[in-house]
Structures are given as structure tokens and as C-alpha cells.
Amino acid sequence: MTASPIQMRGVAKRFDSKPVLDGLDWEVGQGQVIGLLGRNGAGKSTLMECVLGLREIDGGSVQLFGEPLDALSDATRARIGYVPQKSDLFEWMTPLQMLAYFKALYPRWNDAKVTGLLDRWGIDIALRNKPIRRLSGGEQQRLSIIRALAHEPELLVLDEPVSALDPAGRRDFLAELIDGVIERGTTVVFSTHILTDLERVALDVAFLKGGRIVLEGDLDDLLDGAANHVGPDARTPRSLEDLFIEVTR
């Protein structure tokens, strides 16, 4: 039996004395595409950073592909891709230098995919040789996504990946995510506030509130049984936006 890409048990995380994650249990199965939703400050980015071991947890345990976070093998780390909220991308390098740098750090690297995405996403020869700090926010975001997809990860963690993209950029990204990533059976955890994007790619959604996953399930099932997930006085949600507002209220 293959281990789940993400398994969290009783995870707690505090900033000073304020709990951000409070005994959180969460499991993401192989090939699942899950949208993580929550209000501003609910702890979505912190949860993603804790999943990847970029922040220490104060309690509980996290396993990726069955391996504890503090003992991840190189092979397992090569299976993980991450797009942070802010695309910190070695701004003193050019895109080509940065991609070559990461190629040297990963055992597997799909050059053809990188070149194809650079071409399709409008990062032309001139841009490829400019320092990254001179690229626009959207161009940097695209580059950040290309970097995360280049080693063909089996688990892709995306923290608001489309926040700096224009509608055309978002459409390109979602098309790539559906055709080039999800079709391959990649597990995707995707946080965003643009719910229409989420409805296009995510089959499942999870709501983070009060430091826990308070509601999780198939998106269509959740919307069909929406009346069961809100209080007796609340109106029945008719869309994901309504459900989001009622659940995270």
C-alpha cells in the first residue's frame, strides 16, 4: 500500500501565545486535488509551511509519503514541488541562471517542459537573460511556477499561485495544471481566494478555521448537501462563495 503524500496528526503551531494550528488532523491521498480555503490570517500559509517542514511544529506529527518530516530522504524531497505565496526567486540571477541552478539541485529535470512553458507563457529570450528583479510580478510568478513544475513533482503545494497573474496568465496556468499536472496523477494542494479558479481544478476542498480543518470533502457533494454544513439560522449556500462565507463565518 502506498503511503499518503500528506499525513498530519494533532499538529499544533503557535505564534507567541496565539494558536494558529490547533490539533489539526489532515490526510491528503495520492492523486487528490484539494483546494485549501480559509479567511485571511486563518493560517493557510503556515499550514503549508508546516507541511513542508519550513516551520517547526509545536505538537503532533507530519509525514510526507510515509516519512517523518525530520528524516525525509533525498528521493522523497525530489517528489515535492512548492510555489510560495511570494515568489522569492534569487532576484540577482537571470531566469536561465535560476533554472540552471535548480536543475543542479534536482536529480530529475524536464528541460523540454521548461522550454515549452517559457515559450508559451511569454518569457521570451530577452526576458530570460534579464535579472529576475527587473521582471514584473506576474512574470516572476510564472517563473516560480515553472521552477516548481520542472522536476515533475508528485506532490505540488501551491500557496496562492495566481495572485499576481492577469486573467490570461491565470487561464494559461490552470490549463497547464489540468493538462500537464493533474492528468499525470500528481497530488495538488492549492490555496487561493479566487474561488472560480478553484472550482475549475479542485475536486475536493478543505476549510481551515480556528486552527483545524472544519469541513472537507468532494466539492460537488459539499454543495449538494450545503444545508447540512451551516447553522440552522443561516441561509442555504448556493455556491462555493456562499459556502465559504457560511463555513468560515
Add this chain to the structure above:
Amino acid sequence: MARTAYPVHPGRLGQYGLLWHAAIAQAHPAAHTILLWSMGLVTLFVTTAVALGPGMSTAIGWALCTPAVIMLFAWTMCFVPGATSLNTPASAQLAPGMRARLFELTVLLWGGAMVLLTAGLLVLQEGSAPMLLLAMAITLGVAAGMGSVRGSWIMVLPLLGASLAGKLAPPWLLDVLRSPAATVVVVATMIPCAVLVARALLPQAGDRHWDMLAHRARMLGAGQKGFHSGGLAGFAWHGLTLERDLARRKPRPLLMRALGPDIVAATVASGTVAGLTFATMTYFGRSVTTAGVTEVLAPSASAMSALILLSFLFQAGSVPSLVARTRGEQALLRLAPAMPAEAQRFNRMLAHGLLRQGLTIWAFVSATAVLMALVAGARGNALAASACMCCMISPAIALALRDHARAPSWSAIFYWLFAVGLSITGPLAGAVLFMLFGQPFWASATIASLVFAGLLVHRRLRLMEGAPFAFPAARLD
């Protein structure tokens, strides 16, 4: 109606207070308290020491000069950078009165400190004009330089004039400079200069403001990533050597790449330029003219060496901030399979990389300083003293080794002061050994510095190995 902690409409003094705290807190959250305490304690210590020695009138002079110098230092290194970052184009244009209050506060603080300094100098000596000119050039010049004000290099002229006046100026000019009238003229000149610099530092939005921000970003590296002096050389060298490191796939050089452009290359480039300029000036001074020019240049060799050593301390002090600035990139690097997965191995690799970098820079800076002294004609004891001074700054290398995950990311100026503090430990030990046991000062201070540096590096290497994952830095602050 509920009462708030802040007055809803603070008066002008209240606005000054708010802006002062907002500007200076960017250097350190407790910068205001630290400044007040250090000003009080240092002034008390200096005044008491002088009162017990030279006498009461000298003590009064020092009691006025000491807080003025500390305030000018804080104004230049902490307040002005904070004020310029508060004065964004949006707030300069849209926040009512903010730019005007910032401008007034900037001039008032500087003017107040200079008035105090003038009063102190007048008590201490007859002619204070050259010293005031020097203080004005240093504070306004450094502030303008740090704020990326175009043409700030012009402040070098009074600096050069003040430093060369003693050697080149005719006696009658020196007499004029010592007169009280000269002090009045200098003070009268200072005020428009300060107003001009403050206006340039705090522009009112518009293209000039954006140009200034873009220029500052170019100088410091976008988002202040990869900040170091001589940044262009670092960028150029980074481009030339990246392919070599990528081909070798050695983890440590790749890890060090996450900290920004190569600061060793930047130091080598700027040190070489400074050294070559000085050597050329000395050479032509000797060959083209009479011995007069050499006499002027040779004494300045020690000042140049000291300046280069101070620049090393500044560089050593900037490493902790440098590491904290690239935490986003560090997160991506942490996930890469080529990097060690265990905290201890990762931290050891980073520590050895930082130590090797620090030692290389220290060795280069030391060699430059000693060679400059040699070129300027220093021989025997003078040359040995230069070498000893290089050893005295070696403890600052240890500043780069720390628990980067937990360590707070303060302004580089605090680390620089810390570096200065570490480098005076050896001389203090040397002075104690000289006074108590009659041991030679230079030898004792050098040995003490080297032993202290060794112990400090050893201890901080152990500390770093036992710390949580160093990357992303400052996440546990």
C-alpha cells in the same frame, strides 16, 4: 466614546514624537531606549573621567560634545534611513503634513546636535570651525549617500579640505579658521546645507522620488537582497562563476549562492580599486613632485588602512542581515534534494561556508591594509602595528556564525557596532596587561585578539551545529 491609546490629533510635538519613534524603530525595536541609555551612561562616564583628570571646564565641554556625537551618529545611521523609508511616494504626496513634519524633524535633530557640538567645542578649544566642517561633511555626506541622493559625493570636498588643511593650508588661513568668526561662518553655512540635504532626502513624490528609489534599489539590490559595497563586481563575478559551480554540483558553493551575489568578489574588487588608487597617488606624488606631496599622503596611509579595516567590520556586521534577507529563496533551497536533510549537517555546511568566506575577506582586507602602509613608506614598527591592527579585527569574523533561525534581524548598524565592540576586546586586554605587568601593548593585544577570535569561532560553530535548521533564517525570531 472609547478612549484610544494615541491622541486622535496629536500636536506638532506629538507628530514629531510619532515620526521619530516610527523612523528609529526600523533600526531596532528598542532603538530609542538604547539611544537614551547609551547617551546618558557614556556622557556620565566620559564627563566623570575628564573631571577627575584635566578639570571641570574640559569636563563641561565633553559633557556637551559626547551626547552630540552620539546623537549625530544615531541621526545618520538610524534616523535618516528610517525617515527616508517612511517617506514613500504615496505618503509624501497623500498623508497630510507628513513630509513637512519629517523634513522639519530631520533638520531640527541635526541642527540641535550640531549646536550642542559647537557649544562643546567652543568650551574645549578656540577654533572649532574645521572640526564642525568635518562633522557636517561626514553626517550630511553619509546620510545623503545612504539615501542615494544624486551628487552626494560633493560632501567629500569639505572632508578632504578639512583633512588636508593642516598640511597644505598657509598659516594665515589656519589662523583665520581658528577664529570665532570662522565658527560663525561655518555654522551659518551649515544650516542651508542641512536644509538642502534634507529636502533631497525627502522628496515630494514625482519622477525624482521614483528615480531615487530605483537608484537605491540598484545600489542595494532589489528588495535589499545581496546588499554589499561594490555590488556590481559581486554580480559580475557571480555570473562568471555560476556555471563552474553548477557543473561541479558541490552542495556548499550552491548553498552559498542562496545568500546573494558573491561578497568575496565584491570585497576583492572594491579593496583592489582603493589600494590601486592609493598606490597610484603615492607613486605620482613621489615621482612628479617634491617630497611635499608624499609627506601629505604618507600620514594618511594609516587613516586609509583604518578606513579599510572599518569597512571590513561593516561587511562582517552586515552578514547576519544579509542571511536574513533571502529567507524566501532559502525555503526553496531547503526542499532541494541536493541539500542535507538533517539540521546539523546543513548548519555545519553553512557555518563552514560562512567561516571560509569571512576568513577570505579578512585575509584580503588585511593584506590590502598592510600593503598600503608599505607603499606609503611604513617600515619596522609602523608596519608591524598595521599587521597587529588587522589581527585585532579578526574576532568580528565570528559574527556570521549564529543561530540564524532564532536570531533577530536587526539593522546592520547594530551588528556593525557589535563588530566594533568585538574588535576592541584585544586592545583592552593589551592595555590591561601593559598597565599591570608591563607587557608590550601591541604584542599582547594581538595575541589576545587572535585567541579571543579562535575561542569565539569555536564556540559559535558548536552553537550553530546544535541550532534548528538555519534556513529559512529569522523564522523563529
